[in-house]
Every structure is written in C-alpha cells, then in structure tokens.
Amino acid sequence: MHAITVTEAGGPEQLQWSEVDTPTPAAGEVLVKTIASGVNRADLLQRQGHYPPPKGISEVMGLEATGTVVELGPGVTGISEGDEVVCLLAGGGYAEYFVVPQGQCLALPKGVDAVTAAGIVEVAATVVSNMDHVGLKPGETFLVHGGAGGIGTFAIQYAKALGCKVITTAGNERKLEHCRQMGADLAIDYHDDWVAAVKEATAGDDFPHKGVDVILDVMGAKYLEMNVDVLAIGGRQVTIGLQGGRKGTLDFGKLLNKRATVTATSLRFRPLEQKAEICQRVAEVVWPMIADGRIKTSPETRIPLPEARRAHEQLDGGDNVGKIILVAP
Incomplete structure (x- = not known):
C-alpha cells in the first residue's frame, strides 16, 4: 500500500507518498481500506517532530478516517467485512489502509457521506x-x-x-x-x-x-x-x-x-477502554444532533491523499475555515 511518510521533521515539503507495508489487524482490531482522512492541527505538530504517536502506534499521521472494513482481527464481533465505518485513531489515517481497535469504529452518522464523516469524529x-x-x-x-x-x-x-x-x-x-x-x-x-x-x-x-x-x-x-x-x-x-x-x-x-x-487533557494517549467509551458517547449524543440539524458539518476542502503536503500548507497558512479532508485514491 501507499501512505504519507515524513522524511525528517520539518515543513510540509517533508511529506512523501511512499510505498509501505500494509498493516495486519491484531486481536480486537480491524483492517480498514481508507475512503478519506481528516486533517488536524495535531498532524502538523507530529510532522514538525513535536507530537510523536504513542508507543506501538503507526508513525503515519492521521487521527480520524473513514473506510470499508476488509479484515477482522481475532476476537472481533459486531463488525463485518464490507461495513463502512468512521474511526477515531491514534495514528495511521494518512494511508490506503489502517488498523483500528474495534471500539473506536462507529457507523457513519445518518445523512453524512463517507468523505465528510472523516472530518467529524476526532473533533466530536x-x-x-x-x-x-x-x-x-x-x-x-x-x-x-x-x-x-x-x-x-x-x-x-x-x-x-x-x-x-x-x-x-x-x-x-x-x-x-x-x-x-x-x-x-x-x-x-x-x-x-x-x-x-x-x-x-x-x-x-x-x-x-x-x-x-x-x-x-x-x-x-x-x-x-x-x-x-x-x-x-x-x-x-x-x-x-x-x-x-x-x-x-x-x-x-x-x-x-x-x-x-x-x-x-489529551485524547490521543487515553487507554483504549476510555476511547471506546468516548466513541460510544459521540454516537449516542452527537449523531442525533447531526441527524436533526442541530449540528451541521463544517465547510470542507477536499484534497487527494497523495497531495497531503498541500493540505498542510493550507492549514499552516492560517486562512483556512472549517475542515480539510484527504480523499484516498
């Protein structure tokens, strides 16, 4: 597969579309083929070398993404191959495939397409x-x-x-x-x-x-x-x-x-059980607010995933309004 990698800490020019190994889901995880990935300011900090991922987590950036489940790890229940999910990640979203704990996968909010949904779950x-x-x-x-x-x-x-x-x-x-x-x-x-x-x-x-x-x-x-x-x-x-x-x-x-x-507080370094509880809370509280119009999705800029450098330049520039979303090839 391909993913956005960082040659060395620095500016957006350090981002490269590179061939890397496809991850394998461990127990309790699923492998997801990426549809889109949200861009967050934390990604800029990671690119600059100031916000490394937790131990054992992919060095690839990306804290939220949507995709289609393609493989289940041992012990996964309640999710099937072919399901479309929106996921809260500790890393790995800027790639064609990512792995994620089952508890951090949610069904897409009603009425929201998979690309737009990629920019909702981390902020929510x-x-x-x-x-x-x-x-x-x-x-x-x-x-x-x-x-x-x-x-x-x-x-x-x-x-x-x-x-x-x-x-x-x-x-x-x-x-x-x-x-x-x-x-x-x-x-x-x-x-x-x-x-x-x-x-x-x-x-x-x-x-x-x-x-x-x-x-x-x-x-x-x-x-x-x-x-x-x-x-x-x-x-x-x-x-x-x-x-x-x-x-x-x-x-x-x-x-x-x-x-x-x-x-x-920091969300990225919380234990898995806490993240699962937070995701469930989002599904219970936020998804209905989106469905009935109390919360509208952000204005968004869609950029192809291989062009993540452009997304980081836009967010770095300070004029961005709303959400930037990387769309997988």
Whole structure:
C-alpha cells in the first residue's frame, strides 16, 4: 500500500507518498481500506517532530478516517467485512489502509457521506469528552478560541445545542462571520482587546452573569492569564492545545478568589477502554444532533491523499475555515 511518510521533521515539503507495508489487524482490531482522512492541527505538530504517536502506534499521521472494513482481527464481533465505518485513531489515517481497535469504529452518522464523516469524529470526541470533563451545563456561558477551525466550528454548535451562550475568537471578518453563522452569540477578533470585550458583554443583560463559565482553550501559555481573567466565579478552563506555548504564568490568588479550575487533557494517549467509551458517547449524543440539524458539518476542502503536503500548507497558512479532508485514491 501507499501512505504519507515524513522524511525528517520539518515543513510540509517533508511529506512523501511512499510505498509501505500494509498493516495486519491484531486481536480486537480491524483492517480498514481508507475512503478519506481528516486533517488536524495535531498532524502538523507530529510532522514538525513535536507530537510523536504513542508507543506501538503507526508513525503515519492521521487521527480520524473513514473506510470499508476488509479484515477482522481475532476476537472481533459486531463488525463485518464490507461495513463502512468512521474511526477515531491514534495514528495511521494518512494511508490506503489502517488498523483500528474495534471500539473506536462507529457507523457513519445518518445523512453524512463517507468523505465528510472523516472530518467529524476526532473533533466530536475531543469536544464532547472535554465538555463532559468540565461539566458544561445548559444556561452557562461558553468560550472557545479559534472558532472558525474544525474544533471551533463543532464546539460552537455543540454548546448552542446544549442551551449555552457562546463566545468565540477568530482572526478576520470572514472567520468571524462563519462563527456567527454557526451560532456564536459573540464573535471577537483576537487582534483586538478580546478580554475587555468578553467582560463588557457578559456584564450585560444578554448573558446570565459576569464572566465565562467554561473555556475550551487551544492556545495554552499565551492565553492562560487572560483566560483566567474572564472566568466567572466557579469557572472552568480546559486546555487541549499549545499553539501559544507550553509555559505560562498564573496568578493563583485570582484563581482562588474565583474558585475556578484550570485543567488540561489529551485524547490521543487515553487507554483504549476510555476511547471506546468516548466513541460510544459521540454516537449516542452527537449523531442525533447531526441527524436533526442541530449540528451541521463544517465547510470542507477536499484534497487527494497523495497531495497531503498541500493540505498542510493550507492549514499552516492560517486562512483556512472549517475542515480539510484527504480523499484516498
């Protein structure tokens, strides 16, 4: 088979369409012939050498993909050869075939084609598991940074579907308008003083109280102090990305006075049983929201899998809106 390989850590030019061995499914795994694979910012970090896969996992990038089951490993039940599945992966999706634990395979959401579905499961699993983790509740105020990306587009809609007020940040008017169309109550250009804008907005009658109850943060260190500044009493921040750096400073006095929580999680390195539970949660909660229109799929750019370099260049460029999906030959 062929897969996207990385000659050495670096830029998109390091991505190559190479011939590699086809993987063999182990006990509890299935072999899937790829239809499409979603592109995530974590893939860019892996390409740069900053986010290696867990031990024993394929070095090939790709955290989500759809395909057709072609072989069952020992002990697999409930899945048949020929089934179309959407899969949460720890790696391996940028290839013509991949192996995946049975518990991380889901039937495609109703009404969504297999290519589009390849860009849903990783963002859905990330957002749902983290909102469960911090206990986002109806009527609360929710802030997500990077609202025009895959995570942001989904998170805005998911929080609105739960009955929350939603604030987001993005980098230009085209992206801000996309966030509004997805349901954001307030979309702020992060080049401006977004902290002041959040404080002013949440002090008004349109929001339940002063400050933000839950923040889904992809920035890490750069926004740490600013995020805590806009948290409400009892607010919770969960960090899932480090686009703004790894090491920051924090005024624990402010955190203490607000009785607030700052936490961080990673989906890729969780135990298999936890990933299976998260996938089941996505099927139970998110798939019905997609079926009845409460959550719409992201705008998408489809690029042939052998041209993954172009996909990474587009995501690296900063102007992308929605999801980039690699389509297998």
